[in-house]
Amino acid sequence: MLRADRISSVGSSPSLVAIRARRLRSLRLYIIGDTVACEVGALVCLLLYATAEPSVFFLWQAADLAGCGGIIVLALRPADRGDEEWAVTLLCLVNWFLAIVGALVTPHIGTVMALAAVIPVVFAMPYVSLSRLRQLMLGTVISLIAIGILSRVQDVSQLDTHIPAALEDVLVIGTVSMIALLILLVVWQAYQDLMQTNNTLYELTADLTLQAEKLAESRSRLVAATDNARRRIERDLHDGAQQQLTALAVRMDLAGRALSEHPQAETVLGALSADLRSAIRGVRDLAHGIYPPLLADAGLRLALPEAAARLEPACSVGVCDVPRYPTEIEVAVYFCCLEALSNAAKHAGPEAQTELNAVGTDERLMVTISDDGPGIEIGAVKNGHGLRNMADRLAVVGGTLNVQSTPEQGTTVTIEVARPPLAG
Amino acid sequence: VGLHHSANVIWATKMGPMSSELINVVVADDHPAFRAAAAEVVSAAEGFVLASAVESGPEAIAEITRLVGPVLVVMDVQMPGMTGVAATREIHDRHLNATVVLVSGYDRRDLADINECGAAAFVPKEDLTPALLTAIWREHAAS
Numbered sequence: 068m069l070r071a072d073r074i075s076s077v078g079s080s081p082s083l084v085a086i087r088a089r090r091l092r093s094l095r096l097y098i099i100g101d102t103v104a105c106e107v108g109a110l111v112c113l114l115l116y117a118t119a120e121p122s123v124f125f126l127w128q129a130a131d132l133a134g135c136g137g138i139i140v141l142a143l144r145p146a147d148r149g150d151e152e153w154a155v156t157l158l159c160l161v162n163w164f165l166a167i168v169g170a171l172v173t174p175h176i177g178t179v180m181a182l183a184a185v186i187p188v189v190f191a192m193p194y195v196s197l198s199r200l201r202q203l204m205l206g207t208v209i210s211l212i213a214i215g216i217l218s219r220v221q222d223v224s225q226l227d228t229h230i231p232a233a234l235e236d237v238l239v240i241g242t243v244s245m246i247a248l249l250i251l252l253v254v255w256q257a258y259q260d261l262m263q264t265n266n267t268l269y270e271l272t273a274d275l276t277l278q279a280e281k282l283a284e285s286r287s288r289l290v291a292a293t294d295n296a297r298r299r300i301e302r303d304l305h306d307g308a309q310q311q312l313t314a315l316a317v318r319m320d321l322a323g324r325a326l327s328e329h330p331q332a333e334t335v336l337g338a339l340s341a342d343l344r345s346a347i348r349g350v351r352d353l354a355h356g357i358y359p360p361l362l363a364d365a366g367l368r369l370a371l372p373e374a375a376a377r378l379e380p381a382c383s384v385g386v387c388d389v390p391r392y393p394t395e396i397e398v399a400v401y402f403c404c405l406e407a408l409s410n411a412a413k414h415a416g417p418e419a420q421t422e423l424n425a426v427g428t429d430e431r432l433m434v435t436i437s438d439d440g441p442g443i444e445i446g447a448v449k450n451g452h453g454l455r456n457m458a459d460r461l462a463v464v465g466g467t468l469n470v471q472s473t474p475e476q477g478t479t480v481t482i483e484v485a486r487p488p489l490a491g
Numbered sequence: 492v493g494l495h496h497s498a499n500v501i502w503a504t505k506m507g508p509m510s511s512e513l514i515n516v517v518v519a520d521d522h523p524a525f526r527a528a529a530a531e532v533v534s535a536a537e538g539f540v541l542a543s544a545v546e547s548g549p550e551a552i553a554e555i556t557r558l559v560g561p562v563l564v565v566m567d568v569q570m571p572g573m574t575g576v577a578a579t580r581e582i583h584d585r586h587l588n589a590t591v592v593l594v595s596g597y598d599r600r601d602l603a604d605i606n607e608c609g610a611a612a613f614v615p616k617e618d619l620t621p622a623l624l625t626a627i628w629r630e631h632a633a634s
Contacts, residue, residue: 306522309596314528316617321535324621347617351598360569365603373600 086263090193093256094151097190098142098158100252104245105136105165111241119234127172135165152199155191159203162187163210169242170217176239177218183246184210190253193260283463287395290463294358294398301358309350316343362401366391367425370401371434375423378408382421389427390488396464400434400482403457403468407436407480410453415440415477429487437479442472457482514628515542515558519551519575520567520594525616529565529594536621539563539628547571548578555582555589562588563628565619566610568595568602576608583609590631594619 109132116125138161146154166184170177188207192200323336354360362370368389375382391397404423411421419440426433458468466484516533518541520526526544533541542562543554547570555562564582566575573581579591593610595602605613611631614623 305596310522310524310616313596313616314522314524317525317528317532317619320620321531324535344617347596351596355598355601359601360597361601361603369603376600 083267086260086267089259089263090256091146091149091151093252093259094146094154094194095143097249097252097256098139098146098154100249101158101162102136102140104248105132105139108241108245109133109136115234115237120231124172128169131165131168131172135161151194152196155187155194156199156203159187159191159206163206167210167213167217170214173238174218176242177214179239179242179246180218181211181214183242183249184214186246186249186253190249190256286463290399290460291395294395297358298363301354301360304350304354304357305360309347309354312343312347312350316340316347319343358398359401362397363394367397367401367427367432367434370397371404371423371425374401374405375408378412378421380412380417380419380421382408382411382423384423386423386425389425389432392427392432392484392486392488393464396432396466396484396486399460399464399466400432400484403460403482404434404436406453406457407482410443410480411436411438411440411478414438414443419477427488431483431485432488433484434482435479436482437477439477442474442476443470443478445470445472512560513540514538514561514563515540516563516565516624517542517551517554517558517589518544518565519546519548519570519578520544520565521546521570522567525567525594525596529619532619532621532624533565536624539621539624548573548575548581551578552581552585552587555587560588561590563624564589564591565624566591566593567616568593568597568605568613576602576604576610579608579610590628592624592627 109129112125112129112132116122116129139158142154142157142161144154145151145157163184166180169180169183173180185207188200188203191203195203319336319340323333323340326332326336359370359374361373366389368386371386371389372384375384392400408421408423411419415421415438419438421436421438423434423436454468454470461468461482461484464484465486466482469481469483470478471481472478516536516539518526518529518533520529526546530541530544533539542558545551545554548566549572551564551566555564564579566579568575570578575593575595579593582589582591591610593605593608593613594616595613596616599605599613599615602613612627614627
């Protein structure tokens with residue numbers, strides 16, 4: 068059951084605010100009901116004293132009921148302040164006192180008093196913390212023991228011994244009726260609480276599901292936007308700076324040719340040309356790292372072997388007939404493979420054999436990168452950025468990452484995306 | 492696709508013009524800077540004359556069909572619309588009298604399908620020189 072303070076801390080949800088407001092109303096109703104029951108009981112006792120039987124018993128009962136009623140009504144103050152825990156604690160204390168005094172004055176209706184001592188803790192449950200609930204349970208047990216002792220092993224007061232049987236019946240029936248009313252109130256409140264909590268949980272679950280879906284969509288859009296930006300930067304580098312540098316290199320060669328009769332100028336131009344070619348290679352490699360053009364043009368079937376071929380030491384690749392997949396999947400899998408290959412090169416050692424195999428079926432795409440190196444301590448690397456980034460990247464496209472490593476036998480990274488390839 | 496190498500270049504330079512008839516060259520590239528530079532390379536190459544510099548594959552094919560006699564085409568691999576590879580394949584399939592030199596700013600390893608499209612050679616753009624054009628033409632003519 069949701070606790071009141073937990074609910075208030077959650078705060079803004081309209082359903083939770085409604086639950087809190089309803090519980091507060093129930094608490095006020097209970098306090099007022101309890102107070103009215105006590106005061107009416109006190110009046111009845113006084114009436115019986117005045118009209119039926121002038122026994123001190125009735126005066127005791129009236130004093131007990133009126134006093135307790137007066138204290139119970141004080142619980143409205145903490146309740147109005149929002150401190151339900153103290154309000155229900157006060158209710159429990161007064162009700163236990165009432166029940167114990169009732170058992171002292173009227174030992175033979177101790178069972179009814181025991182019932183009255185149990186109700187408050189049941190009512191208190193939604194309003195208190197666990198530690199306070201434990202205290203209230205302990206208080207209830209002590210009260211019940213006290214009532215049991217007072218009703219079974221004593222009749223110290225002997226106040227009710229001279230009460231006519233008919234009046235006693237009225238007394239018992241009246242008390243039981245009041246307690247029954249309180250029990251009904253508690254049951255009703257618990258039922259309402261349960262229903263509203265169920266509805267709230269249902270609404271919250273639906274809300275959370277919707278938010279999770281929105282979050283996943285937003286994450287996909289962000290990744291797609293990042294991929295598009297990478298592709299655009301690669302295109303801009305290729306179409307802009309690289310073309311200008313290339314044209315410059317070609318013209319510089321022409322100038323060198325034109326100045327072939329001036330060896331000094333030719334030497335300078337030759338050096339410039341070499342620098343320029345180095346710059347072109349730099350831009351080309353940079354653009355390739357940002358977004359490999361072969362991936363966009365031909366997919367993983369050609370891009371993965373090309374990536375593996377650039378590695379030192381070389382890696383054997385099997386990517387037979389891997390079909391085309393949606394761009395976001397190809398990009399995610401490609402960069403994860405690069406990371407896994409780079410990890411293998413880093414951790415497996417120069418002597419290790421690394422192998423990349425990719426299989427694409429109608430249902431899924433699976434790539435394994437395995438090496439026969441010394442293995443890695445998965446726990447240690449799992450929290451590193453590399454594997455986490457790979458897992459995050461794959462999660463966006465509904466993919467999974469699995470890393471298995473055996474000491475002295477090597478490491479296998481499995482990338483799996485359960486999505487069908489593009490048609491055709 | 493035969494890749495150029497330095498021996499070919501030296502040999503071609505020493506041999507001079509291949510015949511008295513000038514070879515028409517069509518340059519096809521969507522990048523204006525490189526198109527202009529390639530046109531200058533053609534103009535500087537002995538035995539070749541720049542017939543036209545166009546922006547796309549279809550334009551290059553139209554030029555080839557318009558020109559009389561053998562044509563050397565300097566074709567960019569990646570152009571919007573019809574790629575250089577697709578245009579070369581069409582030239583090859585239609586048996587047009589043209590020798591295609593594919594050029595690109597990309598590394599050759601980053602280009603798909605350039606091996607079987609019917610091109611005579613692939614040249615990285617920055618390596619395009621008059622001597623290389625001559626060498627490729629000679630090698631292709633000999634084969």
